[in-house]
Amino acid sequence: MNWFSTYRVHHRVAGKFRKGRVFILGDAGHIHSPVGGQGMNTGIGDAVNLAWKLAAVLHGRANEAVLDSYETERRAFARQLVNTTDKAFHAIIGQNLTGRLVRTVLIPHVAPFLLGFSTVKKAAFNTVSQIxxxxxxxxxxxxxxxxxxxxxxxxxxxxxxxxxxxPLISADWQIHIYGEATEEMRETAGKHNLALYEFKWNPACGKAGFLRNTLYLVRPDGHIGLADSRQDIPKLSNYLSSFGIGQK
Structure with a gap:
């Protein structure tokens, strides 16, 4: 042996991701084992989540209440990720029987076999890709x-x-209707300067989990903000006014 060093892994999450006008993200907010290669993706996810909210507030397209959601959303995920990578890391490096079985049997033999099944492969992809x-x-x-x-x-x-x-390329709030929007919905979208997209209903929409003629208010990051099966205009208007969305 010509050279040797000890590798130490830290699993930590900051107590807060925001304090007043200061926000932290990426490795400043969370650090963990490289197991699963999730560190970079998580940091990028933090950046995207915070960026669209800051941009909306600075451009008068939302009020500062949306900024409070950054810590709630991203810190919760960071805690979950650190917990799972910590367990995976210790399972892999363990010097007991379980650790040896993971290294010599599970990873080289069992895992490749299980990944041959489409259901397992899809679940693994959805987890590692963070979708x-x-x-x-x-x-x-x-x-x-x-x-x-x-x-x-x-x-x-x-x-x-x-x-x-x-339509998500616009990185802005938008309304999706899988089916047909009511005339009142179209007028409300125009009033709040929100793009409205009506998608022709087909079986693929139902398979994906959508309901026909239902309102889905989509956030700039592609997550659903509001879902309502009745295209309830007062509910939509109240949601938009609560966060100052579409003010300009």
Whole structure:
């Protein structure tokens, strides 16, 4: 042996992600084992979450209440991530029987076999890619319609002339109706300067979890802010006014 060093892993999450006008994100807010390669993705997720909220407030498109949701949403995920990577790391390096089995049997033999099943492969992809993240406990998350509720990531629907992710390139609040919007909904969207997208209903929409003719107010980061099966205008207006959305 020519060289040797001890590798020490820290698993930590900051007590707060915001204090007044100061925000922290990325490695400044959370640090953990590299198991799963989640560190970079998590930091980027923090940056995206904070960026659109800061931009909205600075440009008068939302009030400062939306900034309070940054810590609620991202710190909760950071705590969950640090907890899982800590357990995975200790399982891998363990010097007991369990650790040896993980290194010699589970990872080289069992894991590749299980990943041969499409269900397991999809679950692994959704976890590592972090597209399973939701913010259901956030103040910005309201309502439930079908399988989807406020805070869930907007499911992708494509084919038959539909690509509901294409409008997300605007990185702004928008209304999605999978079916047909009421005339009152169209007028309300125009009043609040919100883009309204009506997608032709097809079986793929239902399979993705959407309800027909239901209101989904989508956040700039592609998560659902408000879900309402009745296209309730007072509920939508109250939500928008609570956070000052679409003021300009």
């Amino acid at each position: 399973r993240i939701h913010y259901r406990d956030s103040a910005l998350s309201v309502g439930k319609a079908g399988k989807l509720q406020g805070g869930d990531r907007l499911p992708w629907v494509s084919g038959d002339g539909i690509d509901n992710f294409a």
